[in-house]
Amino acid sequence: MQTQRIFNWAEKRIKRRHKAPGLRCTLAFDGIVGWLKPNYSLQCIDINRYGMAASITVPIKEGSMVSLNFRGKYIIQSNVKALVSSCSEFEDEYRVSLVFCYATDSKYYSRRIDNALSRIERIYSQQ
Numbered sequence: 001m002q003t004q005r006i007f008n009w010a011e012k013r014i015k016r017r018h019k020a021p022g023l024r025c026t027l028a029f030d031g032i033v034g035w036l037k038p039n040y041s042l043q044c045i046d047i048n049r050y051g052m053a054a055s056i057t058v059p060i061k062e063g064s065m066v067s068l069n070f071r072g073k074y075i076i077q078s079n080v081k082a083l084v085s086s087c088s089e090f091e092d093e094y095r096v097s098l099v100f101c102y103a104t105d106s107k108y109y110s111r112r113i114d115n116a117l118s119r120i121e122r123i124y125s126q127q
Contacts, residue, residue, distance in 0.1 A: 017046035017053070018124040023072040025054060030065045030081070042068075042096070047124060049117040051082070051099040059094050060087045066098070074123060077116040081108050 023044040029037050042054035060066070062084050069078040081101040088095050100117060101108035 017048045017051075018121065019127065020044040020047045020052070020072075020120075020124045023047065023070060023075070023120070023124070025052075025071070026069045027056070027060075028067045028069070030067055033064075034067075045095070047120060049100070049114070049121045050103045051085070051097065053095060053097050055090070055093045056096050057093055059089070060084050060096055062086055065101070068098070070120065072120075072123075075120055077113075077120070080113055080117070 021044075025042040025044055026039050027042050028034055028039045040056055040058060042056050045053040045055060047053075064084045066082050066084060068080040068082055070076070070080065082098040083101055083104070084096060085099050086097045100113075102110055102113045102117075
């Protein structure tokens, strides 16, 4: 009989995430797939400058490259590339974990994106 391992999400993270209840985000797929699929609205759960967790109504394939657009109090940031690291069903929605590409691959690094995500993290770390 195989035992189920309880996974601690905090062990996987580079830095502690902060609750982000008012942060709105839309997700769009990159490439040709993006032309065929609609944009989806995400409900942000938590965020830091390296990644975020969100809930969404449809499942997303792990390893998918997506583009995120953020809107919130004092925040408007678009075209943030992210990689879906996991997607698991939770009640009637799906919990998706995203890693921002600028932090893992130098070809996606942008000082503008780094500064914007640092500012978003700073706003939600104070709440």
